[in-house]
Amino acid sequence: MIRKKLFNKIFSLLILFVFVNGLNASNGKILLEAKVDRTNIKIGDLINYSIIVTRDKDIKIEMPDLGANLGAFEIHDYEDLEPEKKNGEVVQLRHYIISTYDIGDYEIQPVTVHYSLPNDTLWKELTTESIKITVESLKPSEEGDIRDIKAPLEILKDWWLTIRFIIAGVIIVLIGILIYILYKRRKEGKSLIPRREKPKLPPHIIALDELKKLMDDNLLEKREIKQYYIRLSEIIRNYIEDRFFIVALEMTTFQLIGIMKENQVEDEIVQLVEKFLMNCDMVKFAKYIPRKKENKSTTELAYKIIEDTKIELEPEPDNGEDAENLNPENVDDVGKEEADTSEALELETAVEKGKGGADA
CATH class of the missing domain: 2.60.40 (Immunoglobulin-like)
Structure with a gap:
């Protein structure tokens, strides 16, 4: 007010x-x-x-x-x-x-x-x-204290010719290295443009681990505020790439929000992401210095985006042993065994959930 x-x-x-x-x-x-x-x-x-x-x-x-x-x-x-x-x-x-x-x-x-x-x-x-x-x-009087700049040093013609040859040589070497790398990657059957590998862990596990590393670095206490917001923004953009299959790192905030709307991501999630990225952009590009409570609220937004969009898959039961024990003599008992196995798995899952709640 x-x-x-x-x-x-x-x-x-x-x-x-x-x-x-x-x-x-x-x-x-x-x-x-x-x-x-x-x-x-x-x-x-x-x-x-x-x-x-x-x-x-x-x-x-x-x-x-x-x-x-x-x-x-x-x-x-x-x-x-x-x-x-x-x-x-x-x-x-x-x-x-x-x-x-x-x-x-x-x-x-x-x-x-x-x-x-x-x-x-x-x-x-x-x-x-x-x-x-x-x-x-x-102080307007300071204008009279400004001195003329010194004339540029003249490079001798022979030296200038030598410098040009050196530059040309460096360019040729770099082109040769690039051709060798492209040839080697093609021979090994790899893409000419390195692609980001599919994460082995679920996206939310990777993002939470990266956030923990960021918190442990104590950048805010060190007054490295801009670097903190750059890393925080990259973590969430990487998470969005892996979770929604959108090339978030290469887009502006406006472009990313537009693509998320086109992909019919929930409006509540889009609003959270937009608010989070706008807070980060203010610090990254506009040299804005946020207050402590703004740092806290932006960090909480990052955790909320992950929490509200994470996908947890339950492991499927291993039926390999049952398949090996299956033979023509006990075909009639297959249905009964599968029903018993299903009931046992449900009971085991319920017990595990109960333990998890107690530990929490």
Whole structure:
């Protein structure tokens, strides 16, 4: 609530620089705006940056990842507001507080929103314009202290010719090594492109083991937060590959969520995965520094995704010994023996489950 009041107060007092892109059509209207409260700042100053989508209520949209690439700018805080209805239209806002600590002219990169018009299954794109920001030094007098760079050293022609021959030789050697590797793999009947081997253990066992190793490394205590989120994201993406047979490691969050929906994965699971990956993307790509409770909630999401989607297969009984003892003289007793064996297996399973509950 405090954060929301802060944003409303800032944006009601400052003049906004607005960059608009939109579409008006017979079957719908959608307008995309990107706003900043200033385009000239001193080094370290905060910029209020907003993305606003105004659309007809029948138009579906996919907002960009919270970890959208903002170029040289770091995200200090953000807020994703609930959609509001105004004059028969839906307005959706996302606010960022960003800054940079380098002097010069920079651009806030364009942001893309995906949308789908009524009675149209094809998703289209609407992209904002880039926003130019000038960052000035706190001490204008420092500009006079900048000295000209030294002239580049001139490489003698004979040396330059030698360097070119060395580079050409290295390239030829690398090509030779590549051809040898491809030939050897083809001769051994292996794929030219190494493929990931099918896991020998169930996907959830592998994922839980990797999570335990991650926890034992204590990266959060060491303040290696970005590395923690990179590994955490890779563990869940690997799990999704093995569990749902989706090439998750090679997809963006938006692409992966779209494929999971196409494969008719349960909506609750898709929402869990989307929330988890967006939290990871904020740290990996937007330089966002999460709080301790955010670290805990994101880690709990990883465990919940595995717990809610794991598949446990019970081992099948071994009937090999019964088959060996089968002979023409006791064919009439086969049905009775199979029934007795089935009852014994059910009883054994019930006992094992009872022991498991007691141990827990």
